[in-house]
Each structure stands twice: as structure tokens, then as C-alpha cells.
Amino acid sequence: MNVPSISPQTALLQVKLAVMYDSGTRDRALALMRQGIPNRVVAHELGVPRGTVGWWRHEDRKRRGEVYERPNDCPKCTNHAFDQQAYAYLLGLYLGDGHIISKPKQHHLSIFCAETWPGLIDEAEAAMRAVMALPSVKRRHKKGCAEVKSYTKHWTCMLPQHGPGKKHDRVIALEPWQQQIVDEFPWEFVRGLVHSDGCRITNWTTKIVAGERRRYEYPRYFFTNKSDDIRRLFTDTLDQLGVAWRQTNAWNISVARRASVALMDAHVGPKY
Incomplete structure (x- = not known):
């Protein structure tokens, strides 16, 4: 089985986040975001930096193969x-x-x-x-x-x-x-x-x-x-x-x- 490689910087970030926040916090954050709740609201509710919530959302989308398109009103x-x-x-x-x-x-x-x-x-x-x-x-x-x-x-x-x-x-x-x-x-x-x-x-x-x-x-x-x-x-x-x-x-x-x-x-x- 081919295992996708990740950069050293990504691996280091994942280790840091795993140490700082348990899997339960991340899972609760993902559950809220999948309901359409904005990152800033999730970050405030769970006491997690907004950048960390954004990273979790990005990784979740990548795992699920979801392509994100920014909403627009053009x-x-x-x-x-x-x-x-x-x-x-x-x-x-x-x-x-x-x-x-x-x-x-x-x-x-x-x-x-x-x-x-x-x-x-x-x-x-x-x-x-x-x-x-x-x-x-x-x-x-x-x-x-x-x-x-x-x-x-x-x-x-x-x-x-x-x-x-x-x-x-x-x-x-x-x-x-x-x-x-x-x-x-x-x-x-x-x-x-x-x-x-x-x-x-x-x-x-x-x-x-x-x-x-x-x-x-x-x-x-x-x-x-x-x-x-x-x-x-x-x-x-x-x-x-x-x-x-x-x-x-x-x-x-x-x-x-x-x-x-x-x-x-x-x-x-x-x-x-």
C-alpha cells in the first residue's frame, strides 16, 4: 500500500497539535464545522486558536477528498x-x-x-x-x-x-x-x-x-x-x-x- 508522504514541516505541526489538544477537542471542532459553523465561532467555543481550527478543517477536507470553493456573489x-x-x-x-x-x-x-x-x-x-x-x-x-x-x-x-x-x-x-x-x-x-x-x-x-x-x-x-x-x-x-x-x-x-x-x-x- 502506498502511503502519501508529508513534509517535515507538516509532520512537526501535527505533532505539536497532538500534544496541545486531545483528539476529543479536535473531533468536537470537526463536528461543529461540518454543521457549517464558522471557524471563528468554533475557535471561541472550544478555546482553540483560529489558525488551529482552520488547519483541522483543511486536513479534514483533504482526507474526505472535498474540494473547497470560496463562496462568491459575483x-x-x-x-x-x-x-x-x-x-x-x-x-x-x-x-x-x-x-x-x-x-x-x-x-x-x-x-x-x-x-x-x-x-x-x-x-x-x-x-x-x-x-x-x-x-x-x-x-x-x-x-x-x-x-x-x-x-x-x-x-x-x-x-x-x-x-x-x-x-x-x-x-x-x-x-x-x-x-x-x-x-x-x-x-x-x-x-x-x-x-x-x-x-x-x-x-x-x-x-x-x-x-x-x-x-x-x-x-x-x-x-x-x-x-x-x-x-x-x-x-x-x-x-x-x-x-x-x-x-x-x-x-x-x-x-x-x-x-x-x-x-x-x-x-x-x-x-x-
């Missing part, structure tokens, strides 16, 4: 209903200041937000949770910046624009189902783009009035992105909404006409 994979309005906003954030890491043992969506705008950080996290509630979401604070991260490989399903290299170096095009969501919630998509790669500022100029030069101030929106495709998605959506715009240089889109700024103020507004 709308594309499970037909799970999701908040499409939140998705339109999140899509805009991702195209502006987001990226996906997708490696064999590392999967997450990151949205980067300036810490100057705490409301934006909260909205980014809320949008991630509204699209997929099961993945864990965390914030990583750096100097002047917060990275909002949601951990699951299924963000590549929901954001198929993911790919190697920088977004402005590859083609960015929405799939039909994404375009349908953007068409239904265009303002949320514009909000996400402006909140990531845009701003609302106050410009000023001078005019001669009654022979006297006077300072004149007016609000203006800017959107800046190196990707021709992403800028086109932004301007196409503005056209759909009746917002007048112009391109001021290679990367910048400006909205400055009074009626169009009023529309943007009503539906987008400054970051906060």
Missing part, C-alpha cells in the same frame, strides 16, 4: 442581483483611479482616493459593497492617500477592462451590458469619473465694465485622463446628458458654460 458568475446604480459610479472610479491585481494568490480591486476627500473614500467603499457584498473590503492609508481594496478574483468578471499595462496604453471599451448600465445611470458614471480624475474649480478673469477693469469669477469642471478611450466615454456620456464641453489640451476636458455647470452641480458636485 453577478456575472452566479446571476446574483446587484446595485447597478452603484456599479455605474464604481466603473467611473475604476477607469479613473483604480486598478485590479489578479495573481494566483492575490486578487483585489483598488481605488485610490486623496485623504482630503473622506466622503469620496466612504462612497468608494459603499459602492464596492453594493456590487458584491461577500468580499472583504479594507482601507490602506498612505501619506495623503487612502487605498480602498476589495478582495476577490471576481472583480475581473465585473470589470473586464482589466489587462496588462496601463489603461492609457490599451484599448478601453465597454461591453454591451456595461454600456446598458451607463445608459441607464449616466450621471453616476460621470460622477465616478469626475470624483476620480476630475475636479470642480473656480476660475477668474478680468473684464472692462464701464471703463473699469473688474475681476470676474466662474465655476468650471475639469476631467483629465491620458486614455483617449476613457476621455471619449466621458464626453459621449456628456453629449447624452446635454452637457457642453470642450477639449482644452491633449488630456483635459472642460465644462464651463453656465447651464452645463449648473447641470453638473445638480448631479455631480465637488468632491467632499
